[in-house]
Amino acid sequence: MSEQKNKGLSRRGFMKGAAATAGAALGSGVITGFPTYWAQASKDITITHVGSIYTTNPTVAEQANKDLGFTVQMQTLDNTTLINRLLTQAETVDVADFGNTSMGYFKNKGVLMPIPVKEYKYWDQTVPLFTQGTYADGKPYSMQGYAPIKSQFWVDESAQEYSPTPTDWLVGIPVMYNADTLGVRPDLVPHKVTSWKDLLGSDFAGKVALQDGVNVGVPDAAVALEAAGLMTYVDKGNMTREEIDKTIDLLIELKRSGHFRSFWTNFDQSVQLMASGEVVLQSMFAPAVTEVRTRGIECQYLPLEEGSRGWYIFQSAMAHLDAGDKLRRDCVMEYMNWCNSGFNGVYFSRQGFYSSVPDLMKAQLPENDYGYWYEGKAATADIIDPFGKVMEKAGAVRDGGSLWDRMGNVGIWNTLMDEDRYLVRRWQDFMAA
Amino acid sequence: MSSMTVSPRAASWLQATPFTLIMTCLVMVPLAIIVSVSFMDFGFAEIIPEFYLGNWTDLLRSSLTFDTYKTVFRQLAIVWTITLLLGFTISYYLIFHVRSNMWRAIFLAACAIPFWTSGPIRMISWVPLLGREGLVNQALMGTGVIDQPISWLLYSEFSVIVVYVNMLTMAMAGPIANSMAKISPSIIQAARDQGASEWQVITEVIIPLIKPGIVVGTIFIITAVMGDGFLVRAMSGNQMNTPAVAIMNEINAFQFPPAAAKSVVLLLVVLGMVGLLLRFVDIRKELAR
Numbered sequence: 001m002s003e004q005k006n007k008g009l010s011r012r013g014f015m016k017g018a019a020a021t022a023g024a025a026l027g028s029g030v031i032t033g034f035p036t037y038w039a040q041a042s043k044d045i046t047i048t049h050v051g052s053i054y055t056t057n058p059t060v061a062e063q064a065n066k067d068l069g070f071t072v073q074m075q076t077l078d079n080t081t082l083i084n085r086l087l088t089q090a091e092t093v094d095v096a097d098f099g100n101t102s103m104g105y106f107k108n109k110g111v112l113m114p115i116p117v118k119e120y121k122y123w124d125q126t127v128p129l130f131t132q133g134t135y136a137d138g139k140p141y142s143m144q145g146y147a148p149i150k151s152q153f154w155v156d157e158s159a160q161e162y163s164p165t166p167t168d169w170l171v172g173i174p175v176m177y178n179a180d181t182l183g184v185r186p187d188l189v190p191h192k193v194t195s196w197k198d199l200l201g202s203d204f205a206g207k208v209a210l211q212d213g214v215n216v217g218v219p220d221a222a223v224a225l226e227a228a229g230l231m232t233y234v235d236k237g238n239m240t241r242e243e244i245d246k247t248i249d250l251l252i253e254l255k256r257s258g259h260f261r262s263f264w265t266n267f268d269q270s271v272q273l274m275a276s277g278e279v280v281l282q283s284m285f286a287p288a289v290t291e292v293r294t295r296g297i298e299c300q301y302l303p304l305e306e307g308s309r310g311w312y313i314f315q316s317a318m319a320h321l322d323a324g325d326k327l328r329r330d331c332v333m334e335y336m337n338w339c340n341s342g343f344n345g346v347y348f349s350r351q352g353f354y355s356s357v358p359d360l361m362k363a364q365l366p367e368n369d370y371g372y373w374y375e376g377k378a379a380t381a382d383i384i385d386p387f388g389k390v391m392e393k394a395g396a397v398r399d400g401g402s403l404w405d406r407m408g409n410v411g412i413w414n415t416l417m418d419e420d421r422y423l424v425r426r427w428q429d430f431m432a433a
Numbered sequence: 434m435s436s437m438t439v440s441p442r443a444a445s446w447l448q449a450t451p452f453t454l455i456m457t458c459l460v461m462v463p464l465a466i467i468v469s470v471s472f473m474d475f476g477f478a479e480i481i482p483e484f485y486l487g488n489w490t491d492l493l494r495s496s497l498t499f500d501t502y503k504t505v506f507r508q509l510a511i512v513w514t515i516t517l518l519l520g521f522t523i524s525y526y527l528i529f530h531v532r533s534n535m536w537r538a539i540f541l542a543a544c545a546i547p548f549w550t551s552g553p554i555r556m557i558s559w560v561p562l563l564g565r566e567g568l569v570n571q572a573l574m575g576t577g578v579i580d581q582p583i584s585w586l587l588y589s590e591f592s593v594i595v596v597y598v599n600m601l602t603m604a605m606a607g608p609i610a611n612s613m614a615k616i617s618p619s620i621i622q623a624a625r626d627q628g629a630s631e632w633q634v635i636t637e638v639i640i641p642l643i644k645p646g647i648v649v650g651t652i653f654i655i656t657a658v659m660g661d662g663f664l665v666r667a668m669s670g671n672q673m674n675t676p677a678v679a680i681m682n683e684i685n686a687f688q689f690p691p692a693a694a695k696s697v698v699l700l701l702v703v704l705g706m707v708g709l710l711l712r713f714v715d716i717r718k719e720l721a722r
Binding site: 080083084104105109206209212213214255260261263264265268269272276277278416420421424425427428429431432433 | 475477478479491496497500501504553557560561564565566567584587588666667670671672673674678679682683684685686687688691
């Protein structure tokens with residue numbers, strides 16, 4: 001362990017040596033001569049990691065504190081509180097997670113630390129979704145919405161603007177990602193669902209729901225409207241004002257005719273809608289589908305003609321670390337490396353999320369689990385979720401198949417549109433209608 | 434015994450100081466900030482400190498404001514009427530018909546049972562009751578009253594009002610019961626002796642005497658309904674927009690200036706309504722009675 005630390009730090013020392021800061025001088029001194037001192041001193045350091053319910057949990061926190069020579073304190077926040085805290089009290093946070101829908105808030109703010117690519121150990125093993133902006137086979141993916149490559153790199157160390165092409169500075173370390181689609185109650189739908197346009201079909205009237213919001217619900221509605229031939233967009237993930245107006249007007253019409261049963265705000269509501277049969281078709285997140293199934297209720301999550309809605313979660317460090325205690329910054333980098341090294345990825349893979357370093361997962365997940373979650377193979381034994389509940393019986397195959405079958409056809413990414421201000425305003429009209 | 438004496442004038446200043454400080458620091462200053470932010474422009478999760486009237490022109494000219502207030506006033510009127518009827522009936526029964534103090538206490542405590550669980554759980558547990566596949570629909574279909582499940586029981590204005598009534602009846606019943614308990618039995622006895630019927634006792638003796646309770650209860654209902662965004666969102670399935678919901682939507686999108694403008698208007702409206710009520714009844718005088 002101490003050898004590994006030593007190795008990691010040497011590289012950092014080399015990097016920082018070039019930067020020639022006072023902190024680097026202290027750091028490299030520590031590295032070359034006194035690894036024991038480093039381990040001693042880091043014992044007193046506590047780093048604060050804030051994230052969502054998907055990225056922070058007691059099991060992972062406990063393991064991190066076992067594996068690492070410093071204390072990790074995890075806090076779970078809802079997204080609004082989290083972003084507010086990062087923007088107004090960044091100094092109270094060391095590490096934070098956030099997804100596509102928040103990326104628009106960090107440009108020109110100076111709250112995030114530019115992460116040098118070289119300080120992240122697993123960049124070479126990271127899926128090309130993030131490193132190159134392509135699928136595994138090298139084909140480019142849809143650039144509608146906040147595609148990963150749009151916010152993966154800073155232009156330079158000043159960390160103000162995103163670069164659409166690779167640089168030496170990461171905005172965040174990709175942690176997890178997935179392809180969302182529509183959740184379906186196969187026992188209650190009038191026919192097999194193959195396209196997003198079914199969301200607007202009259203045979204589903206009063207039995208569909210959308211996520212409540214402009215970053216997920218509106219893109220889902222836009223995909224459906226386009227599939228149904230009611231709208232055309234240049235970029236559904238970044239609409240013009242005119243496109244927003246037309247979209248909202250169409251949605252208001254549908255709402256007034258009683259087409260939507262509900263709009264859900266959180267995980268529990270989406271599970272409840274589906275499990276109770278209030279809704280038979282709705283936009284949904286993968287773990288919610290899993291949750292419905294563990295209650296013994298059939299729920300499908302199938303690939304649709306127009307592709308899926310992709311999303312990702314980055315983990316990033318706060319800018320104050322670069323200016324502060326070098327040792328603390330080193331601990332944060334070590335922690336972020338740890339987060340993708342195995343335990344954490346194994347934990348969330350079993351909930352149905354994908355790790356950005358699947359090869360590491362292959363080495364650490366039991367063959368049956370990796371086969372089921374990542375390779376689209378039939379389970380050879382029961383699939384157990386991280387909480388010990390049986391999720392699927394032997395023989396089951398994951399909806400949509402393997403990682404690249406599911407992830408390889410993204411139609412749109414979760415988003416934050418340039419016209420967000422106008423869209424939120426029109427969404428208010430929609431809600432009031 | 435201290436020999437230090439303070440002039441009455443200084444004493445009253447000293448007595449008023451803590452409250453003045455609290456009011457200034459925790460109410461007036463934040464309010465002043467909110468008012469000034471409402472006149473600023475905004476970008477992505479940032480307030481641009483330049484004078485900008487757009488938030489106010491949108492607020493005062495758009496149909497959104499009219500629509501959201503129309504919705505909330507309609508809900509308020511219905512909820513107020515129902516809670517007043519229920520609150521009065523419950524209090525009347527508890528105060529004038531339940532003789533034993535113990536039973537009175539037990540009944541009052543029973544009214545609080547729904548509040549033993551947390552808000553979100555209470556919200557979610559309406560689904561298996563009012564839902565399309567819920568108990569009410571099952572019962573109605575089982576007895577042959579309907580042959581198709583009724584969908585407007587949930588995620589509708591109906592469900593919003595049902596839950597408001599469930600949550601707020603106690604807020605109305607409490608102050609009314611408090612006022613009723615202060616009515617001396619001899620007054621009612623006197624009215625009866627004069628030949629008043631029970632109805633006359635209620636309308637001519639009890640109601641005039643419990644006005645302060647009704648006003649206090651009304652203030653609770655107004656502030657709860659006008660200020661709520663959470664319940665109306667959950668129970669309407671996010672399909673209704675009220676002034677408070679509109680503010681929440683903007684805060685969730687980190688658009689603080691328009692949310693600030695809406696908050697100022699909502700505050701003025703609520704203060705106006707409460708002020709108007711207080712003109713009719715001098716609560717301070719009545720409560721001191």
